[in-house]
Structures are given as structure tokens and as C-alpha cells.
Amino acid sequence: MSAKPLGAGAAARPRPRPILRAGTWLAVPIARRATVVGGVLALALLAASLLTLTLGSLGIPLGQLAASIAHPDARAAFILNVYRGPRLVTAIGVGAAFGVAGALFQTVTRNPLGSPDVIGLSSGASAGAATFGLLLPGILPLPVGALLGSLAAIALVYFGTGRGFTSPSRMILVGIGVAAMALAYVQFVITAVSSQDAVVLGAYISGTLADRSWGDVAVVWITIAVLGPCALALARRLDLIEMGDELADALGGRSSRTRTLVVLTALGLSTAAVAAAGPISFVALTAPQVARRLARTPGASVTLSALMGAFMMVLADLLVQQSPFGSQLPVGLLTACIGGLYLGYLLVREWKKGTV
Amino acid sequence: MADTATAAPPRAGLSQSGPRRASPRARTLLPALALAGGVLLFAVFLSLSVGQQHVPLGTVWQALVSPGHAYDDTVVQSRIPRTLLGLLCGAALSVSGVVVQGLTRNPLGDPGLLGVNVGASATLVTGIAFFSAGTGQERVWLALPGAFAATAAVFALGSGRRGATPVRLVLAGAVITAVVGAYIQAVSLSYPQVFDDYRFWVVGSLAGRDASLVGQVLPYLVLGFALSAILPSSLNALALGDDTATALGAKVGRTRLIGGVAAALLCAGSTAAVGPISFVGLAVPHIVRSFTGADHRWLMPFSALVGPALLLLADVLGRVIAAPAEIEVGVITAFLGAPVLLLAVRRMRGRS
Numbered sequence: 267m268s269a270k271p272l273g274a275g276a277a278a279r280p281r282p283r284p285i286l287r288a289g290t291w292l293a294v295p296i297a298r299r300a301t302v303v304g305g306v307l308a309l310a311l312l313a314a315s316l317l318t319l320t321l322g323s324l325g326i327p328l329g330q331l332a333a334s335i336a337h338p339d340a341r342a343a344f345i346l347n348v349y350r351g352p353r354l355v356t357a358i359g360v361g362a363a364f365g366v367a368g369a370l371f372q373t374v375t376r377n378p379l380g381s382p383d384v385i386g387l388s389s390g391a392s393a394g395a396a397t398f399g400l401l402l403p404g405i406l407p408l409p410v411g412a413l414l415g416s417l418a419a420i421a422l423v424y425f426g427t428g429r430g431f432t433s434p435s436r437m438i439l440v441g442i443g444v445a446a447m448a449l450a451y452v453q454f455v456i457t458a459v460s461s462q463d464a465v466v467l468g469a470y471i472s473g474t475l476a477d478r479s480w481g482d483v484a485v486v487w488i489t490i491a492v493l494g495p496c497a498l499a500l501a502r503r504l505d506l507i508e509m510g511d512e513l514a515d516a517l518g519g520r521s522s523r524t525r526t527l528v529v530l531t532a533l534g535l536s537t538a539a540v541a542a543a544g545p546i547s548f549v550a551l552t553a554p555q556v557a558r559r560l561a562r563t564p565g566a567s568v569t570l571s572a573l574m575g576a577f578m579m580v581l582a583d584l585l586v587q588q589s590p591f592g593s594q595l596p597v598g599l600l601t602a603c604i605g606g607l608y609l610g611y612l613l614v615r616e617w618k619k620g621t622v
Numbered sequence: 623m624a625d626t627a628t629a630a631p632p633r634a635g636l637s638q639s640g641p642r643r644a645s646p647r648a649r650t651l652l653p654a655l656a657l658a659g660g661v662l663l664f665a666v667f668l669s670l671s672v673g674q675q676h677v678p679l680g681t682v683w684q685a686l687v688s689p690g691h692a693y694d695d696t697v698v699q700s701r702i703p704r705t706l707l708g709l710l711c712g713a714a715l716s717v718s719g720v721v722v723q724g725l726t727r728n729p730l731g732d733p734g735l736l737g738v739n740v741g742a743s744a745t746l747v748t749g750i751a752f753f754s755a756g757t758g759q760e761r762v763w764l765a766l767p768g769a770f771a772a773t774a775a776v777f778a779l780g781s782g783r784r785g786a787t788p789v790r791l792v793l794a795g796a797v798i799t800a801v802v803g804a805y806i807q808a809v810s811l812s813y814p815q816v817f818d819d820y821r822f823w824v825v826g827s828l829a830g831r832d833a834s835l836v837g838q839v840l841p842y843l844v845l846g847f848a849l850s851a852i853l854p855s856s857l858n859a860l861a862l863g864d865d866t867a868t869a870l871g872a873k874v875g876r877t878r879l880i881g882g883v884a885a886a887l888l889c890a891g892s893t894a895a896v897g898p899i900s901f902v903g904l905a906v907p908h909i910v911r912s913f914t915g916a917d918h919r920w921l922m923p924f925s926a927l928v929g930p931a932l933l934l935l936a937d938v939l940g941r942v943i944a945a946p947a948e949i950e951v952g953v954i955t956a957f958l959g960a961p962v963l964l965l966a967v968r969r970m971r972g973r974s
Contacts, residue, residue, distance in 0.1 A: 426964045443963035446900055450956030453825040454949065461818045468817060472807050548800065591812060599804040599811075606800025613779060613793050 300561040300570060307557075307573040311358070314580040318354050319345075321588055347480075350587075356478040356542055357579045357597075359486035361549055363539040365557070365575020366497050368550030369566035370532035373504045374525055375438065381550040382536035385441030388545030389448035390419020391537075392471040395544070396455040399467045408470050409482070413541040419444050420533055437529070473546030473598025475583050482542040489538035494572075496531045501568045504528060546598040548605025549575050556608075578604075651920055654913065658927040662709075665934040669705040670698050673941050703833040708934040708951075710836065711828075711892035712902060714843050716910075716929025717850050718888035719903030720922050724857035725881045726791050732904040733889035736791070736882070737798040739898040741772025742890060743824060744802050747809050751816045761823070762838050762894040769890030772798055777882050826897035826952025828937050839891040846887030847926075849880055854918035857881070861916060899952045901959030902929055909962060932958070 320328050326342055334342035345351070368381050382388055394415015395408040426440040427433060452471060456464045469476075503524045506514040511521040536550060553575035554566035561570055582600045587593045670682045675697045677685070684690075685698040715733065723731035733739075745768025746761060780794035810817040859872035867874050889903070906929045907921060914920040936954040943949065 440964055443960035446956050446963075447960040450825075450900060450953045453821070454953040456821045457825050457950065461814065464821055465811065465814050465817055468807070468821070469811055472811070591808070595808065596811065599808045602800050602807075603804040606797050606804065609793065609800065610779065610797040613790065613797060 297561070297563060300563050300567060303557070303561040304570055304573060307560075307570065307577055311573060311577045311580060314577060314584055315354055315358070318357075318580060318584045318587070319350055321584070324349060352480050352483050353475050353478045353583065354580065355483045356486060357475055357583045358576045359483065359490055360475075360539040360543045360546065361553070361576035361579025362572040363486055363490055363535040363575070364546065364550040364579070365553035365571035365573070366494065366568050367532040367536040367539070368552075368575070369554035369557075369568050369571035370497060370500070370504070370528050370535075371550065372554055372566055374507070374528045374532070375435075377438070381548075382532070382540070383445070383545070383547055383550070385437050386419045386423055386444035386448065387416045387441075387533065387536055388540060388547065389445035389452070390422075391416040391540040391545050392452045393448035394418065395470055396452045396467060399463055399470075400455045400459055408467075408544075409485070409541045412470075412544065413537065415448070416537045416540055419448060420537070469594070469596045470544050472596035473544040473601070474594075474596035475543055475586075476594045476596070478543070486538045486542040489534060493531050493534045493538075496527075497535070497568050500524065500528050500531060505565060544596070544598060546579075547602045548608075549578055549601050552605050552608050553578055555612075651914060655924060655927070658924060658931070662927050662931040662934075665931040665938070666705055666709065668938050669708060669934045670701050672938050673697075673701065674946055703831055703836060704828040704937070705934065706833075706836050707831055707896055708828050708937055709930045710840070710843055711896050711899065712930030712933030713926045714846060714888035714892040714929075715899060715902040715933070716906035716925040717847065717922060718885040719929075720907045720918065720925050721850055721853060721857070721881045721885045721888075722903065723907055724853070724860060724918060725878055725885070727861065727863075728792055729908070731792075732900070733885055734799075734898065734900065734903070735795040736885060736889070737772035737776040737795050737802070738769045738886060738889040738893055740799050740802040740806065741768040741770070741775075742766070742893045742898070743806050743820070744768050744772070746823065747806050747816055747820055750819050751809050751813050762835065765894035766842070766890055769893055770886055772802060773882065773886040773890070823897045825950045826899035826955075827950035828896055828933075829948055829950070831896060835895050839895045842887045842891035846884050846891065849884035850888070850922065853877065853881055853884065854922050857918040858916075861918075897952065899933070899955055901955045902933055905955075905959035905962045906932060 316328065316331070319326055319331060324345055326334050326345060330342075335346065338346055364382070371381055371385075391412035392415065394411040394413065396411070397415065398408055398411030422444050423437060423440050426444065427436040429436060452467075456467060459467065503520075506517055507521050507524060514521045514524075539546070554571040556578075557563075557570035557574040558566050560574075561567060563570070578601070579597075582604065583597045586595050586597045586600055589595065667679050667682055670686075671677045671679050677694045677697050681694050682698055685692075685695040689695050689699070718733045719731070722733050722735060723729060725731070726735065728735075742765035746764045748768075749760070749764040776791065776794045776798050779797060780790040806820075810820045856872055856877040859867040859870050860874060860877055862870070864874050892899070906925050909932075910921055910924040910928055914924055933951065933955065936958055937951040940949040940951050940954045
């Protein structure tokens with residue numbers, strides 16, 4: 267796997283950027299194109315969200331939506347509180363969390379393929395969910411198992427590397443090992459439980475938004491409220507690390523400590539996302555890259571990745587809900603398919619340019 | 623000659639583990655090869671002897687050389703198919719692991735990387751879902767074309783105008799795995815009956831396989847072994863990088879083609895027979911490399927002996943630890959292989 271830095275090939279900036287200042291302690295450079303892309307993404311997210319609530323036989327017509335949210339009748343209350351509302355809000359949160367986690371992982375590992383999957387988090391979550399499915403069928407919710415499983419996987423990776431989270435390449439290698447064990451275990455459980463439980467488990471470990479509740483919303487949004495600001499604060503120090511550890515240390519970047527903090531933040535976000543919706547694949551991988559390409563920023567932007575991830579998630583779930591397979595089909599299958607095609611597109615483009 | 627080939631390859635990642643040793647010589651490796659053969663023989667006997675009905679090793683020997691009509695003989699006979707499959711598939715997986723790691727110059731290369739597993743699963747699931755095919759023998763014929771098609775697709779996608787390169791192959795494998803994997807899940811989850819069938823196949827097991835399976839996959843495996851046998855020197859050259867290999871007179875493109883076909887034959891045959899078994903193809907070359915060094919002329923024969931030994935011992939272990947039930951060998955190999963990977967990583971020096 268090539269370890270090409272994300273910012274490689276970014277052109278030198280043609281002109282100085284306007285800078286947003288507040289006193290002497292805050293000075294944020296503003297990229298015009300990134301701001302425009304962010305605005306467009308936010309509008310697209312809003313449009314996809316409105317479509318999610320309005321489309322289909324269970325949708326609330328656009329004209330009545332505002333009134334229904336203010337004073338819901340029985341049908342609107344059911345749709346907004348039970349059927350589509352929590353699902354939509356979960357989707358936005360999960361997508362944003364995955365997007366930010368992906369942006370952080372890819373920067374810190376300097377690997378465009380960095381995502382929670384490659385360090386074993388998703389597989390650990392599957393294994394945890396599988397354990398709960400096996401031991402306590404129908405008693406405890408799978409998300410609790412997923413949460414415990416991903417924490418266990420993270421602990422295994424942390425102690426497995428022998429160096430904590432300071433060495434990205436070791437993290438990826440150990441993660442592959444942990445993931446393989448976890449997936450083998452999941453397959454074993456799937457053969458061990460009844461066929462009905464197996465189907466439920468199979469759907470859950472693909473990553474699904476079906477039947478989400480406000481509890482899932484709380485899990486992911488509280489985490490975002492806590493860790494989102496951390497991610498924004500850390501993002502600027504990450505820019506230093508991108509230039510290489512020695513240089514970053516010389517400039518006061520404290521690369522080891524930053525790296526550990528960044529990984530912990532990314533892990534927290536993706537764990538919450540996985541606990542809320544199961545191990546949905548490829549959003550963390552593709553959202554930062556698409557956002558970076560659209561905005562032509564040198565590195566992965568945290569804010570844009572969050573918007574992009576949320577938009578991708580809502581759009582994927584919208585497609586699943588309106589698909590002939592029905593709303594129970596795991597949304598993770600669609601993201602995996604689209605993510606895979608995107609990888610293929612990148613590959614074809616790269617070999618046309620002759621750079622791979 | 624052997625010395626330069628072993629010491630020269632600049633390889634990334636795992637293989638930098640451990641202290642650099644002088645290349646082991648034939649006079650230490652040949653006895654080691656005999657030892658590996660001995661371990662394999664022991665594994666074969668254990669596989670025939672251990673299980674719900676334990677047969678003493680001496681009786682196993684008797685049952686093999688002069689079969690009578692005793693009950694023990696029947697037990698041993700019933701274990702012959704799974705032992706044969708374990709032998710063949712263990713060797714096939716580990717040899718294809720050597721080939722794939724050599725071709726992709728990726729120490730984490732696994733035959734699954736080339737899409738063989740998802741390809742086999744996809745046609746299998748399709749066959750069961752839409753053509754209600756797929757009991758027993760038909761599975762081999764369902765799994766094989768998918769395995770080959772997926773490998774061909776990975777190579778096609780991975781080969782630009784200038785031929786396949788390691789990075790492209792790895793990426794192409796990831797692409798095919800993601801897209802086809804989603805298809806498999808979508809179909810199997812939409813048809814509970816298919817899922818019920820599929821979940822027992824995909825875990826990878828030597829148990830309950832018919833003896834005729836051996837004959838069905840044997841031609842593919844034999845051809846795969848034969849093609850692999852001509853590769854070691856070319857793979858040694860390839861380890862030096864495409865440019866150096868070409869400069870040394872190696873035919874890089876041809877090596878990749880033959881290697882890809884060999885790995886596909888081996889891995890597809892074994893996957894069709896016993897389901898996807900993870901980690902044997904990944905871990906065995908690593909275990910072997912730790913005492914042979916990187917010379918493929920040693921790596922390959924050793925892997926062909928260590929792989930089946932590992933698979934058979936894992937299968938025996940799966941019969942023992944959950945007795946009277948069994949744990950599928952695919953689960954055991956993952957749990958044996960992953961710690962090997964962890965150890966290898968922990969021994970790595972440096973950060974990159």
C-alpha cells in the first residue's frame with residue numbers, strides 16, 4: 267500500500283487568503299472554494315433530508331411538513347418520532363462522525379485508505395454484537411454489544427502494537443489481525459445461532475439504519491457534541507504532522523502526543539457511529555476524499571468531511587428506503603457498493619494518469 | 623547465488639522483522655525440510671486418529687496398511703476424505719499465498735486479495751438463490767467460475783496500459799471485494815433460505831465433505847502446483863522491483879500472468895471444495911520466511927509442507943476443544959494466524 271501523503275501534489279497557493287481574526291488568539295484562514303463547497307454540501311444535505319421525510323407513501327407532503335413538525339397529528343407524529351425522524355437524525359450524525367473520523371485517520375496514517383475498518387474497530391463491533399446475539403438472544407440490544415466489542419478491539423490493537431497509537435503502520439497491521447479474528451468469530455456465531463437470529467445479525471453487521479430510535483440519536487449526537495470541537499482543535503496541529511514528524515516536532519507540533527489524541531478522537535467518533543448504526547463501511551473512507559477533491563484543499567478538512575459524510579449517509583439511506591428491496595435492507599450494503607465503485611474510479615483515473 | 627537472492631530484496635513492512643541473519647544454507651535447511659515433512663506426517667495421523675471416536679495411532683496405521691472389518695477401520699476410513707482435503711487445500715492455500723505475496727510484493731498479500739473468495743461466494747449465492755442449485759457436488763461447479771471470473775476482473779482492473787503493478791492489484795482486489803461483497807450480502811439477506819445455506823459454507827470447514835470432492839478439485843490443484851513450481855526464480859527476481867527484474871532479464875509480465883493463473887487455480891479449487899479459509903495463505907509464508915529467508919526456492923516447498931500441517935492440526939484442534947461439537951477449521955486458523963501476525967508486527971523495528 268502506498269503511503270502517499272494526502273497533500274502530495276497540491277499546488278502552491280496562488281494568492282494570500284483572507285483571514286478571520288478574533289483578537290490575537292484566533293486567526294483562521296478562509297479558503298473561498300472550500301467555503302462555497304461547504305455551503306453547497308449543507309444545502310444538498312438539507313434537500314436530501316427533506317426528501318427523506320417527504321417521499322413515498324409514508325412521507326409527509328412538503329407543504330405540510332412545517333405545520334406537521336409544529337403541531338403533529340397522530341400519523342405525522344408516528345412518522346416523525348418513530349418511522350423516519352430518528353432514522354434521519356441518526357443518519358446525519360453517523361455520517362458526520364464517520365466523515366470526521368475518516369479525515370483524522372487518513373491524515374494521521376498518511377494513508378488515503380485509512381478508516382475505522384482497517385484498524386479492526388468495525389469487525390470488533392460485529393464480534394461484540396455477535397456475542398450478544400449468541401449469549402443473550404433478544405434480551406439486550408445489539409448496539410451495546412457493538413460498543414463493547416469495538417472497545418475490546420481498540421484495546422487489543424493498542425496493546426498489540428506494543429507502542430500504543432503512535433505508530434500508524436503497526437496499527438494498521440495489528441488491526442488486520444484483530445479484524446480477521448473477529449470476523450472468523452462472527453462467522454462461527456452466525457453458524458451457531460438459529461437461522462432467524464442469523465439473518466438479524468447478518469443485517470446488523472452490514473450496518474443498518476432500520477428501526478433506529480431516539481436513543482441511537484443520543485448516542486451519536488452527544489459524542490459529536492463532545493468530540494467534534496476536539497477534532498476541530500486537533501485538525502490544525504495535524505497540518506503540521508503532515509509535513510513530517512521531525513519538522514512538526516521542531517515547530518512545536520509534539521507529533522507523538524498529537525497523534526495519540528487524534529486517534530483517540532477518531533476512535534471515539536467512529537465507535538459512537540458504529541454503536542448507533544452498525545459497522546457501515548466506506549463512508550469514513552470516501553467522504554474525506556470526495557470533500558478534498560471538491561474543495562481542492564491540500565489535506566482532509568474536518569468540517570467538509572463531516573458535511574460530506576452526512577450527505578452521503580442520508581442520500582444512501584434515502585435510496586435504500588425508496589428501493590424495491592424495502593427499508594429493511596442494510597444501508598451498509600449500498601455504501602459498500604458505492605464506495606467500491608468510487609475506489610474503482612480512482613484506480614482507473616490513476617492509471618490513465620500513469621501515477622500508480 | 624542463493625545468498626544474493628536472499629539478502630537483496632528490499633521489502634517493506636513485516637519482512638523487516640527480526641535480526642538480519644546470514645542466509646541459511648542448504649545443509650541446515652534440508653534437514654529442516656525433512657523435519658517439516660515429519661510434522662506433516664504426524665498431523666495426518668492425528669487427523670485420522672482424533673475425534674469423537676478416538677482411534678490409537680497404532681490402530682490407524684493398521685487400518686491403513688491392512689484394512690480389516692473392525693469398527694476402528696470404519697472410523698479411520700470416514701476421516702480419510704477430510705484429511706486428504708486438508709492436505710490438498712492446506713498446500714494449495716499456502717503456496718498460493720507465497721505466489722500472491724511475491725507477485726504483489728506485499729507481505730500482507732493473501733489469496734483473498736485477488737477476489738477469489740468473493741467471486742466463489744457470489745456465483746454460489748446466485749446459483750442457490752435464482753436457480754435453486756447447490757447441494758453437495760454442484761457447489762464446486764458453482765464456485766469455480768466465480769472465483770476465476772473475479773480473479774480475471776482483478777487483473778483486468780489492475781492492469782493498465784503498462785501492466786499490473788502490486789499497488790494496482792491490491793486496490794483492484796479491494797474494489798472487487800467491496801462491490802461483489804455487497805451483492806452477496808444483499809442477495810443472501812433478501813432470501814433467508816439462501817443465507818441459511820451460505821452461512822455454513824462461508825465459514826470454511828473440512829467436516830462432512832464427500833470423498834468425490836477430492837477428485838473434482840484435484841485437476842485444478844495439480845495444474846496450479848505445476849505452474850507454481852516453475853515460478854520461484856522469477857519471483858526472486860520480481861522482489862527486486864520491476865525495473866531491476868527486467869534489467870536482469872526476467873519477464874515481469876509473463877511472471878505475473880502465470881502467477882495469477884496459478885494462485886487462482888489453487889485458491890479457487892480449495893475454496894470451492896472447503897469454503898474460504900482465511901489466514902493460511904497469509905500466515906504460512908510468514909512463518910516459513912522466518913527461518914528460510916526470502917528465497918522463493920526454499921519458501922515454496924517449505925510452505926507446501928507447513929501449510930497442510932497447520933490446517934490439519936487446526937482441524938484436529940477444532941474437534942478437540944469443543945467436543946463433542948466441532949469448531950470449523952476456518953475459525954481456528956484465523957485465531958491461530960492472527961497472533962502470528964501480531965508477533966511479527968511486534969518484532970518490527972522502526973516506525974515505517
